[in-house]
Amino acid sequence: MTGATSGVEKTIWDRLFTVLVAAIYIFLMFPIVLVVLLSFNSGEFLAFPLEGFSLRWFEALFSNKRFLDATLYSIQIAATSTIVNAVIGTLAAIYVARHATVARDYIRLIMTAPLLVPEILTAIALLFYFYEIRIGTDYSIGIQIGHIVVTFPYVFLNVSSALFNFDRSQEEAARSLGAGGWMTFRRVTLPAIKPGIITGCLFAFVISFDIFNISLLLKSLGSNTLPLELFDYLRFNFDPTAAAIASLSIFMTFAAILIIDRTVGLRSLRF
Amino acid sequence: MTALTIDRINKRYGNLHILKDISIPIGQGEFVSLLGPSGCGKTTTLRCIAGFERPDTGRILFGERDVTRALPEQRDIGMVFQSYALFPHMTVAENLSFGLEVRKVAPADRQRRIADVLAMVRLEGYDKRYPRELSGGQQQRVALARALVIEPSVLLLDEPLANLDATLRDEMRFFIRDLQQRVGITSIYVTHDQAEAMVMSDKIVVMNAGTISQFGSPREIYERPASQSVAGFIGRSNTISGKIAEALGQDGYKVETPCGSIGATGPAGLSKGAEVKIMIRPENISTRSQAASGHQQGAGAEEAGSGENVLAGSVVNSVYQGSANQLAVKLGSGDRVIVDVNGRNPLEVGEQVALRFAARDTWLLAS
Numbered sequence: 001m002t003g004a005t006s007g008v009e010k011t012i013w014d015r016l017f018t019v020l021v022a023a024i025y026i027f028l029m030f031p032i033v034l035v036v037l038l039s040f041n042s043g044e045f046l047a048f049p050l051e052g053f054s055l056r057w058f059e060a061l062f063s064n065k066r067f068l069d070a071t072l073y074s075i076q077i078a079a080t081s082t083i084v085n086a087v088i089g090t091l092a093a094i095y096v097a098r099h100a101t102v103a104r105d106y107i108r109l110i111m112t113a114p115l116l117v118p119e120i121l122t123a124i125a126l127l128f129y130f131y132e133i134r135i136g137t138d139y140s141i142g143i144q145i146g147h148i149v150v151t152f153p154y155v156f157l158n159v160s161s162a163l164f165n166f167d168r169s170q171e172e173a174a175r176s177l178g179a180g181g182w183m184t185f186r187r188v189t190l191p192a193i194k195p196g197i198i199t200g201c202l203f204a205f206v207i208s209f210d211i212f213n214i215s216l217l218l219k220s221l222g223s224n225t226l227p228l229e230l231f232d233y234l235r236f237n238f239d240p241t242a243a244a245i246a247s248l249s250i251f252m253t254f255a256a257i258l259i260i261d262r263t264v265g266l267r268s269l270r271f
Numbered sequence: 272m273t274a275l276t277i278d279r280i281n282k283r284y285g286n287l288h289i290l291k292d293i294s295i296p297i298g299q300g301e302f303v304s305l306l307g308p309s310g311c312g313k314t315t316t317l318r319c320i321a322g323f324e325r326p327d328t329g330r331i332l333f334g335e336r337d338v339t340r341a342l343p344e345q346r347d348i349g350m351v352f353q354s355y356a357l358f359p360h361m362t363v364a365e366n367l368s369f370g371l372e373v374r375k376v377a378p379a380d381r382q383r384r385i386a387d388v389l390a391m392v393r394l395e396g397y398d399k400r401y402p403r404e405l406s407g408g409q410q411q412r413v414a415l416a417r418a419l420v421i422e423p424s425v426l427l428l429d430e431p432l433a434n435l436d437a438t439l440r441d442e443m444r445f446f447i448r449d450l451q452q453r454v455g456i457t458s459i460y461v462t463h464d465q466a467e468a469m470v471m472s473d474k475i476v477v478m479n480a481g482t483i484s485q486f487g488s489p490r491e492i493y494e495r496p497a498s499q500s501v502a503g504f505i506g507r508s509n510t511i512s513g514k515i516a517e518a519l520g521q522d523g524y525k526v527e528t529p530c531g532s533i534g535a536t537g538p539a540g541l542s543k544g545a546e547v548k549i550m551i552r553p554e555n556i557s558t559r560s561q562a563a564s565g566h567q568q569g570a571g572a573e574e575a576g577s578g579e580n581v582l583a584g585s586v587v588n589s590v591y592q593g594s595a596n597q598l599a600v601k602l603g604s605g606d607r608v609i610v611d612v613n614g615r616n617p618l619e620v621g622e623q624v625a626l627r628f629a630a631r632d633t634w635l636l637a638s
Contacts, residue, residue, distance in 0.1 A: 169356035172323055175343040176350035177370035177421060191360045
């Protein structure tokens with residue numbers, strides 16, 4: 001008997017495959033683990049060997065006003081992007097799923113374009129546009145719009161898939177029971193697509209929190225998002241404060257995934 | 272009194288003429304089935320009644336009230352969907368409560384009505400369950416309860432049994448019919464299953480290609496089908512071609528066929544010489560082995576004056592079906608006839624048989 005032809009029992013190929021998958025995971029996770037380890041290192045430099053356990057770099061981080069401001073600014077931008085996209089992303093998904101007829105596929109393509117076009121191109125295009133309409137980079141509105149545009153597809157796609165999997169006869173059932181259009185939406189459609197909205201919003205938040213290119217080109221004077229602040233910092237310093245920031249970001253992402261899993265379940269993540 | 276009147280409605284999608292001048296009067300408390308193959312327009316008709324589709328022309332009246340332009344939520348209907356369409360994020364009680372809340376029924380009243388209707392569909396104690404925790408048949412009964420709890424003037428059912436397995440489907444037929452009769456609610460039932468329509472309905476509307484082929488009681492439709500397509504769609508049937516030779520009274524005819532002259536029943540007013548098909552249901556034909564009957568091969572079909580017809584043929588196929596044997600018999604004319612015979616008394620393939628059937632058990636169809 002050769003290869004993986006036997007039914008239940010594990011062959012050498014099955015074992016090799018398991019080892020390969022494990023190796024890929026280790027390769028992917030290793031840098032993350034490393035960064036977290038380094039953030040708790042008591043040494044002066046962002047380097048090995050580890051010298052001892054310490055929270056001093058987190059302390060340094062939280063006592064650094066620039067980092068705190070940048071964190072708050074990033075949260076503010078990400079939160080605004082999330083809220084705006086929760087509304088327009090959902091509305092757009094409903095329009096495309098329900099009302100667009102002939103041009104449906106083209107509209108869908110345009111809606112997801114920010115995912116397909118390289119972020120830096122979107123940033124340059126928006127930069128030109130903002131100068132053209134005399135907003136420039138004097139205000140936060142520019143960077144905010146940039147973040148909304150880039151994170152829009154995440155809400156749009158998640159809500160679209162939720163709508164696609166939704167049995168519309170539920171809406172008809174509600175209508176037959178006497179509910180009007182708004183009540184039907186509020187009590188039947190919205191609860192059904194809520195997992196899609198929540199998932200899309202969490203994606204939008206995490207992505208917005210992490211965006212670099214858009215922020216670099218569109219940021220207004222005197223305000224930095226966290227990734228930009230981190231970039232500036234690493235140009236002149238090489239201490240583990242950077243690792244502490246990275247750990248914080250990783251923690252936030254894990255928190256988001258945990259929230260998705262606890263509220264709507266990771267299985268609802270479909271594109 | 273007519274509870275519901277469908278008055279010459281037409282519906283087109285682009286070039287497709289889905290409904291062609293459909294008119295159906297439905298009496299108070301009647302159970303009417305719309306029966307036909309898929310694409311015949313039965314579902315579109317139901318959706319026009321519900322208000323999910325709007326007919327291009329024609330009117331729909333609930334009693335005296337013209338609802339043609341009314342929205343679904345203004346019509347006072349209860350509807351049961353093929354997919355049940357229960358609200359998955361609500362418990363059984365919340366599903367039932369939805370329609371009552373919309374109607375602003377007081378909470379205490381709501382609870383009483385929900386309890387009543389749950390008892391009616393035999394689901395007491397299930398009020399806290401979610402739809403996903405119920406079996407298909409239970410979900411079906413919740414859907415029925417949800418439609419009935421608002422006490423609508425019309426109950427619409429869109430192939431509600433299509434997703435159930437065969438045993439449960441049989442059970443639910445009688446359950447729904449019984450419930451409908453106890454509540455006394457006017458009901459319209461869409462199905463492609465003729466057996467379902469037969470056992471449940473007061474009236475059946477047989478539809479085909481956007482038109483009504485026949486509207487009548489199950490008995491009328493089975494015994495007196497209006498056309499060959501209706502006869503073919505409802506149950507099994509045999510047809511023998513012939514020409515009217517003579518009219519005998521109101522609905523009796525003598526028909527000249529290649530197998531000889533056959534006495535038959537048909538609609539009044541068929542003229543002499545008209546081309547017809549004689550329809551005979553397999554269960555209405557009795558057989559006897561030719562040897563036993565003593566009849567001569569190819570003997571004259573009708574036994575004078577008795578109203579009994581006798582045809583000779585040979586068995587070409589025999590299929591055991593448990594309760595009966597289904598025989599295929601080839602007549603002298605070359606026509607094949609399907610006959611049900613008692614399973615315990617099988618006839619062999621190749622055996623000569625005499626087929627016997629009464630003129631009153633036949634029906635003439637225009638060909």
